[in-house]
Amino acid sequence: MRIKLFLGVLALAVLPSAVLLAQQDLSTHFLRHTWQANRTNPAFFPEYEMVIGLPGVYNSLWVENLTYNTLFVEDGNGNRVLNVDQAILGMEDRNAIRENLDIETLSLGARFGPLGLSISHTFRFNAFMDYPKTLPQLIWQGNAQFIGEEIEFAPDIDVLGYQEFAVGAMVEVSDAVVIGGRAKLLSGAGSINSSRNQLRLRTDSEVYQLTLNADYQVNSASSLTYDGFDDIQTNFDFGTFSAESLFTGNTGFAFDLGAHVKLGKLELAASVLDIGGIDWDEEVNNYSLNGTYEYEGLDFAQRIFDDSTSFGSVLDTLETVYEIEEGSEGFRTTLPTRFYLSATLRLRENWTVGGLIFSESYRGNTYPAAALSSNLQVLPFLNVGGIYSWRNNRFDNLGLNATLKAGPVQLLAATDNILTVFQPKDSNASHLRLGLNLLFAPRESEMKDAGPKWF
Structure with missing residues (x-):
């Protein structure tokens, strides 16, 4: 028995965009x-007169209450088969999927005495979906289990891609205090966003009357086309990022602020990032369901509940009952705003430890995290570190990082969850940062801290 309404189909259309490519960058x-x-605090500036950031990548994926081994199980012949029913058993009342991908193309930083200036460009992609367990239950198991009940099944969706052009500055107010800020011009490439999120379905236990109480709207810019229940198309990939579309009619602004205090061997830092958003006014489509929809009749109920009925015929029937209203009104998306509060202590000249409290404000919710770190300058050209964090209500997050310097070239690799490498099929989160920098003209403090130079 199956019922697949507009949002069920939409969820399946959006979900692949989210998982092909959540959030909390702690190691960096x-x-x-x-x-x-x-990038985590505009008051931070390495102890060099000039820095060039070459192409790098940051990626973070979090799929709550779902792993490969819960979705695919072994059958009697030892083959892996899809088992959605088992995956649903492991879900909570609410579940989230989160993806962040940053492609850092080029950046430049330069010091002029106590003043440091920077410019940068980044492609950024953010995907978020928060959905109730009832949504996959309806899509995959049907609504027979909910006869006589009213259930909420609306997903909250926010998928957006944009280009970020940033100009930053930091000032050494004194030997102990540094403040920094960054202004960002945002050029939107595409967005799919739900602005109203109420869908409640009731199936009468006697006459199989369906009642849908709806106040749901999906906004799209250059990303989603709806021409009927059986013709929903998405066009959301990095192919939309091209030299010809550096600047679009969908623009916005954001700001970063930070401070860094040095108290001998103890350093304190605080920052707030991505204060702002994007106004989407170009190639906009709005799709909404609003009101109470009812349908009575045994023939219709049988068509919905009969597994032998083709999905196409069900969609045709649903389209005659539930009217999707279309519009072209512009909308605004707010970026996830992140907060960092940290302390680091230099135990030895080549050894530092630190603690961090992190918070992200997004879609009306707060996502906290905390971390402990340690970094060791093993050799003049090699720095290694580890991080242990609490995030997503889990305590099994262990990360590693390393930087290698050869002459002016600095390579960086970091992850907040190394366990994913060893247990990928049992993990629901992954995190990776890769970077490449050119560092020129070290300051006296850097030369003193690093000791003898090998390169």
Whole structure:
């Protein structure tokens, strides 16, 4: 028995965009000797007169309450087969999928005495979906289990891609205090966003009357086309990022602020990132369901509940009952705003430890995290570190990072969850940052800290 309404189909259309490519970048904040740390606090600046950031990537994926081994199980012949019913058993009342991908193309930083200036360009992609367990239950198991009940099944969706052009500055107010800021011009490439999120379905236990109470709207910019229940198309990939579309009619602004205090061997830092959003006014489509929809009749109920009925005929029937309203009104998306509060202590000249409290404000919710870190300058050209964090209500997050420097070239690799490498099929999160920098003209403090130079 199956019922697949508009949002069920939409969920399946959006979900692949989210998982092909959540969030909380913790390791990078402690890598103060790298240019990438500046992305977590604009007051951070490596101890060099000039820095060039070459192409790099940051990616983070989180799929709550779902792993490969819960979705695919072994059959009697030892083959892996899809078992959606088992996966649903492991879900909570609410579940989330989160993906962040940053492709850092080029950046430049330069010091002029106590003043540091920077410019950068980044492709950024963010995908978020928060859905109730009842949504996959309806899609895959049907609504017979909910006869006589009213259930909520609306997903909250936010998928967007944009280009970020940033200009930043930091100032050494004194030997102990540094403040920084960054202004960002945002050029939107595409968005799929749900702005109203209420869908409640009731199936009468006697006459199989369906009642849908709806107040749901999906906004799209250059990403989603709806021409009927059986013709929903998405056009959301990085092919939309091209030199010809550096600037679009969908624009916005955001700001970063940060401070860094040095108290001898103890350093304190605080920052807030991505204060702002994007206004989508170009190639906009709105699709909404609003009101109470009812349908009575045994023939219709049998068509919905009969497994032998083709899905196409069900869609044709649903389209005559549930009217999707279309519009072209512009909308606004707010970026996930992140907060960092940290302390680091230099135990020895080549050894630092630190602690971090992190919070992200997004879609009306707060996502906290906390971390402990340690970094060791093993050799003049090699720095290694580890991080242990609490995030997504889990305590099994162990990360590693390393930087290698050869002459002016600095390579960076970091992950907040190394266990994914060893247990990928049992993990629901992954995290990776890769960076490449050119560092020129070290300051006296950097030369003193690093000791004798091998390169």
